[in-house]
Amino acid sequence: MSPSPSSPMFRERSERSVAYLHSRFAETADLLAETTPHAAAPLQDAREICTGGKHLRSLLVHIAADRPSGPVPRCDTAVAAAFDLLHGSFLILDDVFDADETRRGRPTVHAAAIARAENEYGIAGSTDPSDAAHYGQSVAVLTGTAALAGALRLITDSGAGGTTTVSLIRLLTDAAGLSMMGEFLDLHYSLPGVEAGADAVRTASHLKTSPYSFSAPLVAGALLAGRDGHTAVLREMGGHAGAAFQTANDLHSVFSSSSRTGKSAAGDLALGRATPLLTAARETAARSELDEILAGGDPSQLKRVRELLHSCGAVDEVITRARDDLAAARTVLADTGALPSPEARAAFAAVLDGISESLHV
Secondary structure, three states: OOOOOOOHHHHHHHHHHHHHHHHHHHHHHHHHHHHOHHHHHHHHHHHHHHHOOOOHHHHHHHHHHOOOOOOOOHHHHHHHHHHHHHHHHHHHHHHHHOOOOEEOOEEOHHHHHHHHHHHOOOOOOOOOHHHHHHHHHHHHHHHHHHHHHHHHHHHHOOOOOHHHHHHHHHHHHHHHHHHHHHHHHHHHHOOOOOOOOHHHHHHHHHHHHHHHHHHHHHHHHHHHOOOHHHHHHHHHHHHHHHHHHHHHHHHHHHHOOHHHHOOOOOHHHHHOOOOHHHHHHHOOOOHHHHHHHHHHOOHHHHHHHHHHHHHOOHHHHHHHHHHHHHHHHHHHHHHOOOOOOHHHHHHHHHHHHHHHHHOOO
16 A cells, blocks of 8 residues: 655655664664674665565654644654564564565565575585574564564654653554564464454454554654644544555455565465455355365465455455445544644545555455
């Protein structure tokens, strides 16, 4: 989902946060060069992940800070960068959980580390190949965890006031914890011996994405601007937007090509992930055929799976729910003063428009 170009002011501020994040990576690279050059490669891999993409989360921080004129405080730039870095951390770890070898068309952190272990560090041909996999996964877990710690450091160094800084750290750590719980539930509900209901699967999906991708960045912006009284409605608005955003991601995981997603085709299907889309389909007469195909793991059956998901009504069901969430987010946006300026309201409306457009599959 690409943020609309109708918010160039906030997009330019987000780009400043990305530049700031680049500079912090460069500082770390200089430090590592003096101590252990072997860490330079995974650091570079992490930088590509954390500074690439569309930077939705930093954009949302700047939109919610809502400073339509005048200079942008350094704390806004740093805190917005922290949420981009948090997102990068989760991408690195998520790629390990999902065994994805590509991210945005490049090797994932663990895949790149595995390749180095095999081609540069002598594992290939001398020991079990699983040792290279263990090395690569371990490097990615360490790298992702370091990025999470780095996000907290960006907040502590941001220059926000003491009380605000404490609130921001609590906000980020709470959001990170909810996302980790959602990721655990996603993994757990995907086990063959676990049958999770539709509400439980939707809760897991929500926890994985909405708090850290939408609600927390929006609340962070308001905290930076001293608008603490708006946090409840921003959480509500972000929760609705995040649910629709996750639905769009689930749909594209199944229906979009690798060239569009930058990841393995139909990754959720291959892993048997209990997404709201698949759960909705399993509540229809298509369940038996769908489960038989997925159990067989035959990539040539992807077209038939897609047909089933459409014909059984599961795609329409999750899209309708996502559109309801977008409508609820628009209502909160219109009926409250959570985003005071017309510029910020228009920018967030453009984000919602982008999610809506991405629901077409």
